[in-house]
Amino acid sequence: MKRTFLSIIALCSVLAASACTSFIISGKATPSGQPMMFKHRDTGELNNRIAHFQGDKYAFIGLMNSPTLDGEVWSGMNEAGFCIMNTASYNLRNDQYDCKMDREGELMYHALGNCANLSDFEQWLETYPKPWGVEANFGIIDAQGGAAYYEMNNDTWIKYDVNDEANGYRVVTNFSFAGRYEDYEGYERYLTASAIMSENFSHEKEMTAIDAINLFSRQYRHELLGWNHTAENAPEYTVDQDFIPRRITSAVVCFEGVKVGENPMHTIMWTALGYPACAVAIPLMMQKNHLPYYMLAREKNAKQGTGLHSEMCDASLQIKDNWVFPLKISNGKRYLNTQVVLRGVEGKPSLLSCTHKVEQQILDDFIPLYQQWTEGALSDQVFFKLYDQIAKKWMKTYNSTFKPYL
Numbered sequence: 001m002k003r004t005f006l007s008i009i010a011l012c013s014v015l016a017a018s019a020c021t022s023f024i025i026s027g028k029a030t031p032s033g034q035p036m037m038f039k040h041r042d043t044g045e046l047n048n049r050i051a052h053f054q055g056d057k058y059a060f061i062g063l064m065n066s067p068t069l070d071g072e073v074w075s076g077m078n079e080a081g082f083c084i085m086n087t088a089s090y091n092l093r094n095d096q097y098d099c100k101m102d103r104e105g106e107l108m109y110h111a112l113g114n115c116a117n118l119s120d121f122e123q124w125l126e127t128y129p130k131p132w133g134v135e136a137n138f139g140i141i142d143a144q145g146g147a148a149y150y151e152m153n154n155d156t157w158i159k160y161d162v163n164d165e166a167n168g169y170r171v172v173t174n175f176s177f178a179g180r181y182e183d184y185e186g187y188e189r190y191l192t193a194s195a196i197m198s199e200n201f202s203h204e205k206e207m208t209a210i211d212a213i214n215l216f217s218r219q220y221r222h223e224l225l226g227w228n229h230t231a232e233n234a235p236e237y238t239v240d241q242d243f244i245p246r247r248i249t250s251a252v253v254c255f256e257g258v259k260v261g262e263n264p265m266h267t268i269m270w271t272a273l274g275y276p277a278c279a280v281a282i283p284l285m286m287q288k289n290h291l292p293y294y295m296l297a298r299e300k301n302a303k304q305g306t307g308l309h310s311e312m313c314d315a316s317l318q319i320k321d322n323w324v325f326p327l328k329i330s331n332g333k334r335y336l337n338t339q340v341v342l343r344g345v346e347g348k349p350s351l352l353s354c355t356h357k358v359e360q361q362i363l364d365d366f367i368p369l370y371q372q373w374t375e376g377a378l379s380d381q382v383f384f385k386l387y388d389q390i391a392k393k394w395m396k397t398y399n400s401t402f403k404p405y406l
Helices: 002-012 104-114 118-127 187-200 209-217 311-324 338-342 351-374 380-401
Strands: 020-025 036-042 048-054 059-065 075-078 083-088 136-141 147-152 157-161 169-172 220-222 227-229 237-239 249-256 268-273 282-284 335-337
Touching: 020 083, 020 136, 020 147, 020 187, 020 209, 036 083, 036 136, 036 209, 048 104, 048 268, 059 104, 075 104, 083 104, 083 249, 104 118, 104 136, 169 187, 187 209, 187 220, 209 249, 209 268, 209 351, 220 338, 237 338, 268 311, 282 351, 311 335, 311 338, 311 351, 311 380, 335 338, 338 351, 351 380
Parallel strands: none
Antiparallel strands: 020 036, 020 169, 036 249, 048 059, 059 075, 075 083, 083 136, 136 147, 147 157, 220 227, 237 335, 249 268, 268 282
16 A cells, blocks of 8 residues: 555656646626636746736736746736636647747737637637747636637637536646646646536535635645545645645635626736735725735835745745755755644634634635626726725735734
8 A cells, every 4th residue: 555655656756846726707607797717826836916917908817926027927907808828738739849848928918918708719820920939728708708728739729618518617737638648737736626516516606716715726725645634634644635725825816707898907816926825815906096005016126036926926935945844954845734724723713713713804805896796886986986995905814814823
């Protein structure tokens, strides 16, 4: 049994370090008629932040690698309600182009500045210079009922319309269904995410963004091995291998789209910067001057260094490094302290209990205000004035709640 377990771990360790887990739910399958798109981001650059840009046609906000100044985002939404994200694929490329790869961030940056819907995106691709420098799965939802994945190579794409899915959703990790079966990667996480979705998605009950983040980004579940670590059964440490949340997780983004005919500016980009167990999801909207300061670069005109970091991401990564992955010698970085995440240590509350406490405050503050705004009881001006006031205190609430770990 032990030998079998070690063999599985060895096999899994060859998988790519950069990985993501995602899903899209069609608006046709939700009680509200609103689509949802989720991305759990794993990557080599753990310092992430939010930034606002003016594109060729549309303004947009996007998730960035903090050291990057401009020209790429790793998910985002624009003022037309067009939302895009990606997961890397490792089994799709079949061309001989000698070109720079991993340019998905550039493609999404330009798509957000030029596209309002799926049709725009498909037409825009015809004019976007090839080779594209991508091998990836791109997910898109829009304000006109569109919801689809695109498996894309350097010069071709295949579309999967989520509105046509029998169960109303599609789960995607780091392989493309049209690609080579022997090169599937992220399959373990695909099994876990598919099981979570199958057990929790309902056409009768709305799945909120916070529900999605808790279910997918804060569960230590491994479907292949039959593991599901909880406060009751988790060991003090476990191997950080093929859970959805990983040491290389940098952010989680969940887009709550709008119903056809609704104002696309009501689209929400819930964003948790850093490690999900000690990062809280902040609701962001498409207003340049109304993005919480702690989600942006610390210094407005910074060109390099920590001035480009976000305060929220820095705090989450500090807790992760000191408490979730505290072992700094030998292979220590491979071992996750599940006790501190799920049960707490040294008289301190669990990290997840702290996260839930802060997010409950965010929900209590934001949801009633947002509902008044979308129902027409508040003007844009009044809504964003009140939003700024409540959003400002969320960072203070985070710092006070996580004080035992900071």
